[in-house]
Structure formats: C-alpha cells, structure tokens
Amino acid sequence: MTDTAAMPIAIVGVGKIARDQHIPAIAADDRFTLAATVSRSGGVEGVENFETVEDLLAARPDIPALSLCMPPLPRFAAATAALAAGRHVMLEKPPGATVAEVFKLDRLARARGVTLHATWHSRCADGVAAARAWLRDRQITRLRIDWREDVRKWHPGQDWIWQAGGLGVFDPGINALSIMTEILPHPLHLSGAELHFPENRETPIAADLRFAGPGGIDASAGFDWREEDGEVWEITVDTDGGELRLVDGGARLLIDGTEQPVEGPGEYPALYHRFAELIETAQSDVDPAPLVHVADAFMLGRRIVVEPFHD
Structure with a gap:
C-alpha cells in the first residue's frame, strides 16, 4: 500500500474458512487490519460485529474493503451492495453461484471504479x-x-x-x-x-x-x-x-x-497480498474460467x- 497505515477491512461470513484462513492471513499482513465482521452466528472477539452487510456499510464508511467468505448463493447480494457503496471487494471461491453473477459484479466494479478480486486460493x-x-x-x-x-x-x-x-x-x-x-x-x-x-x-x-x-x-x-x-x-x-x-x-x-x-507465503497470505496490490494500482482480477468448466x-x-x- 502507498499509505503506511494499515487499511481497515471487514470479513463477511465468519465460518470455518474465515477462522482457519482469512483471519490469520489478515493478522499477519501489515497492510490490513480487521476492523469489523458481519455474522449472525458470532463474530471475532474484540472486533465490532454487524448483523447484515447493509448495517456495516451504513455504520462504517471508514472501512474501504470487504472480504466475503459466506457461501456462494448469498454472496452476490452482499458483493453488489458493497461495490455499489464504493467499497473494494474480495470474493472467496467460487466468485458466484452462476457465471452471469460474476460478469455482472465485474461490470459493477468497473463502473464504480473499485477493485474486485475474485480469488482462487489453490492457484497460490x-x-x-x-x-x-x-x-x-x-x-x-x-x-x-x-x-x-x-x-x-x-x-x-x-x-x-x-x-x-x-x-x-x-x-x-x-x-x-x-x-x-x-x-x-x-x-x-x-x-x-x-x-x-x-x-x-x-x-x-x-x-x-x-x-x-x-x-x-x-x-x-x-x-x-x-x-x-x-x-x-x-x-x-x-x-x-x-x-x-x-x-x-x-x-x-x-x-x-x-x-x-x-x-511461497501460503495460499491465503498470497491472496491478501494480491488484494492489496490490486487496490493500490486500481485494478481488478476476475477470471471465471474454473466456474465456466463447472x-x-x-x-x-x-x-x-x-x-x-x-x-
């Protein structure tokens, strides 16, 4: 990041993959700091938690980046809300429940001038x-x-x-x-x-x-x-x-x-390193090829x- 201060980031969906991989990766990356979570089943101790993405977006305009870790079916609505609000978004795999969702999110990110990182952790x-x-x-x-x-x-x-x-x-x-x-x-x-x-x-x-x-x-x-x-x-x-x-x-x-x-640094640390690079250079990384095969x-x-x- 160009700024020496860590960028606040929120995790949406605090399940097994978030606790096992995303939270440790964020904690080890000095470019990000976990500022909030969205979870109906419990967040992270010492971190502000919200019931919905909309609640988070309304209450915390200071958080420019969201990492979406929920299952694919509800992810599209959360990503749409975040991108429309001008936030950078990182998507756990798969990037959508359908290929059409991925293309639509990509267009929305470009229209809003924000970063969309559709991750494939195994590539790392x-x-x-x-x-x-x-x-x-x-x-x-x-x-x-x-x-x-x-x-x-x-x-x-x-x-x-x-x-x-x-x-x-x-x-x-x-x-x-x-x-x-x-x-x-x-x-x-x-x-x-x-x-x-x-x-x-x-x-x-x-x-x-x-x-x-x-x-x-x-x-x-x-x-x-x-x-x-x-x-x-x-x-x-x-x-x-x-x-x-x-x-x-x-x-x-x-x-x-x-x-x-x-x-290598490990799969999820590499993903957050890439997310930081994309935000810094005002780019997105969206490859639907694996989902097309499915x-x-x-x-x-x-x-x-x-x-x-x-x-």
Missing part, C-alpha cells in the same frame, strides 16, 4: 507458479486430475453444499480446475461429464470429466467426496519433456518423480443416481 499453492513455468514451452499429451476427499471431514453438517447452487463435489473440485486453468499454456474445454447424485441430494457427490484441447490431448478429471482413506489432491501432466505432478493440492511439485524445491459440466453431464447420502 507453492508449486503452482513453478508448474506453470515448466509447462510453458512443452507439448502436453495427457492430463489427469484426481481430487478425492471425505465430505464428512471437510464439510460436516453444511447443508448448503447439497442444495441447488451449492456445487456439491465441485466445491473442492473447482480448486483443481483453478490450478488446471492456471498452469496449462493453452486452454481446454469440457467435452463430456458424468455426475453422480445421491438420490436424496440436489448436487453431485462425485463427477468424472473429459476435456478437449489442442493436439488431441487426453485430459480427464475425477472428483469424489466418498474417500475415507485420506485426501487425494493430485494433477499429473505428461509432456514431450517428462512428467509433472502436483500433489497435496499443489503444495508439492515433482518432475519425473523428483521433488522440486518450491516456496457450469459446462452441469450442462453436458449425464446424471447418474447413486445411494442416498446421510451426514
């Missing part, structure tokens, strides 16, 4: 930038994504993810898609999908995706929320110059089986009904 994993650089001049022949975890561990009792608009298994799967769209030198498009819906839920518990791209690339992804033996967050890319693997959600990079040295999967996907899921 330590191995991602190095993977992108290594792939830049190589011919890719095959890409495979395996993204499996236990929904009961990572989303216990979160009914919103099973409701229409909650994305289901694409809530973690979109992290893999955000990395894929970041590291590949040429974009892919979705060519087919199979979506596995529990008979008692509105969103899928598993998905198998196929992609098409230049040179007849063999590209596919498998997402599954029924993995009980630990997390599998891996992307494997075969090229004319060897095999690249990103594991642990992009935190580790292997080339032909050999671990590569990577470093939307295409729901459009093209063959629906397969599987056994009921009970949390």
